[in-house]
Amino acid sequence: MTDLSHILSVDTAPRLHKLTDDEWDADYNCSYSADGTRLVDAENFPGEVVVREGCRILCDGVFAFQDYMAENDHPGGEIPVDEQVSFLDKISLPASLTHIGKEAFLLCGWLRSIRLPKSLLMIGDRAFKDCWQLESVSCPAPLVSIGDQAFEDCFSLYHVRLNKGLKRIGEKAFHCCEELEEISLPAGLEYIGPSAFKGCKALEAIYVPEGTAARFRKMLPERLGRLLEEE
Numbered sequence: 001m002t003d004l005s006h007i008l009s010v011d012t013a014p015r016l017h018k019l020t021d022d023e024w025d026a027d028y029n030c031s032y033s034a035d036g037t038r039l040v041d042a043e044n045f046p047g048e049v050v051v052r053e054g055c056r057i058l059c060d061g062v063f064a065f066q067d068y069m070a071e072n073d074h075p076g077g078e079i080p081v082d083e084q085v086s087f088l089d090k091i092s093l094p095a096s097l098t099h100i101g102k103e104a105f106l107l108c109g110w111l112r113s114i115r116l117p118k119s120l121l122m123i124g125d126r127a128f129k130d131c132w133q134l135e136s137v138s139c140p141a142p143l144v145s146i147g148d149q150a151f152e153d154c155f156s157l158y159h160v161r162l163n164k165g166l167k168r169i170g171e172k173a174f175h176c177c178e179e180l181e182e183i184s185l186p187a188g189l190e191y192i193g194p195s196a197f198k199g200c201k202a203l204e205a206i207y208v209p210e211g212t213a214a215r216f217r218k219m220l221p222e223r224l225g226r227l228l229e230e231e
Helices: 213-219
Strands: 023-025 030-032 038-042 048-050 090-092 136-138 159-161 182-184 205-208 228-230
Touching (some): 213 228
Parallel strands (some): 136 159, 182 205, 205 228
Antiparallel strands (some): 023 030, 030 038
């Protein structure tokens, strides 16, 4: 098993410092660490955001839905599910980005597509959970880990291209991606978490490299093992 600790242990928490130390981007209402390597906070951001070059880490929850984003006021009450939608609908990520933190895009229900940079190493837990309109994802070559529930409940996601270097797919990573019809797993994949593809009602084929089907059957539940096809 490949040791991924040096990648997975990177701190993606939004460690806010003194306001005088942070770098404020007034165009997009985003706050960066003093050295510009971490996007630590975003508030009242516009529908379209460009993340600065030099940023390596999108910290946890930076573009996730917050209560103040609800269309209507619900003082002291629960916000209906159909109003739990982040403002974000388009984002440009820099070539420098290596880590997307936990829940970074949670409930970004208007986000239809995203181009992941070629430098990306890790997608954190629940990073794109409940991005209902997200349709397609292509994983860049260096990516080694897709976190738990990373794309859970992305109901419109029909196309996923996994890269050859991917080592880990977390628990419920693609849970209830109801439009996903097929997926190709790379030969070097070492771990598939429980229920990673549970609830993918349209899934008809899981393609794996020639000679690897037996190994992947041990990593998948029996029902999904029957969908394996060697290429």
